[in-house]
Amino acid sequence: MRKTIVAGNWKMNKTPSETVALVNELKPLVASETSDVVFCVPAICIPAAIEAAKGSNINIGAENMYYEESGAYTGEIAPNMLTDLGVKYVIIGHSERREYFAETDETVNKKVLKAFEHGITPIVCCGETLAQREQGVTIDFVRQQIKIAFQGVTADQAKTAVIAYEPIWAIGTGKVATTEQAQEVCKAIRECIAEVYDQATADAIRIQYGGSVSAASAPELFAQDDIDGGLVGGASLKPDFGKIVNYK
Template structure:
């Protein structure tokens, strides 16, 4: 049985002060969750979040949203896996469509980052997804399939089981137009089939697959009810403590 996982992607929102306020509000809610709960914050706010979580029973893990694939070097403005690991990050989002489209991140870079993150013992949340045009052309499975194959090139089976893949159709991100649970399940089931083809059935069954794109407290349950969808990667609705808590509550009910 795969453990369900909700991850908030805060993107470029929240200063450390805002992040502390969010965590203080979360710490006042009274859920105790069996889910894996992750907040992927701007790297500079990670220490503040870790500090707020100390001594609480929330079981929330913190993640980064990007790292460089080299261990260190002359890469002005970049941040390494060791740096985010040392301050307490346990997850890293890799290959988000905003990184791919706005910052020129290629499948090759995604692959190198996935390798580095795994080497460091952190968990990569690898994002894949088709654009509106690709969807209209009927190329969703082909595009997503190519992204999956490229991202995990050279990754050993034992590491693959630790990976999380987030299917985030680009047209659904930040638009309020979520995929239907049926469509998301179809693509995600295809991703699982592909992992099984690249590795084996056992590996594919152990990899957790998330849906992301306009997930909200009122629709998260419908996605989680699908057999291959193990969680959600949430942008906008993860920014407020009350909607984040509501989504966790909804997942508890559906799990």
């Protein structure tokens, strides 16, 4: 039985001091034995978040990392820098990274491989635009993203990964894919993993839904056979995040 994983993507919000205050506020609200809980915070806030989360069930993740360990890459964050702080998870290939910072399927693959090399669990993002959904190519597009992202990844590594399906048209818009739409794509992702690896790997990997997840929508979404939690944006900065984590 796969354990639910609920991750908050804070994006470019909160200073280090504000991070401490928010972690302390959310700590009692997200206490859970049934869900893994991850706060993916801005890089500059990671040390403060890790210190504030000590003694709780909260894991701290990064929102991005580079695929080299050192070098002339001004402004980038290396994986060993993250592990040295105690980071357990990293979001890779979020649609905002792809859209605003020119990330490609190939750079996503390089980051996924490097994350595994350093023992960091990647939260691999995929998802289609509204135009792609209207053109009927959602499944084909997402399958391509997944296949390239997992090139060179072993089955044992893949079993520990997290995939976040986020329809781009639902991120920050208040629009949520219907439960049927979300389940359909998450099921297709699991079937794709089974094709690339085997059924045991597909059964083990955890697939999140993301895109305007709320306390109201979480119970129905997370109850689907192929949805194992959520990657939550704006709602992860509010007390309601506790209701999403404890959705049952």
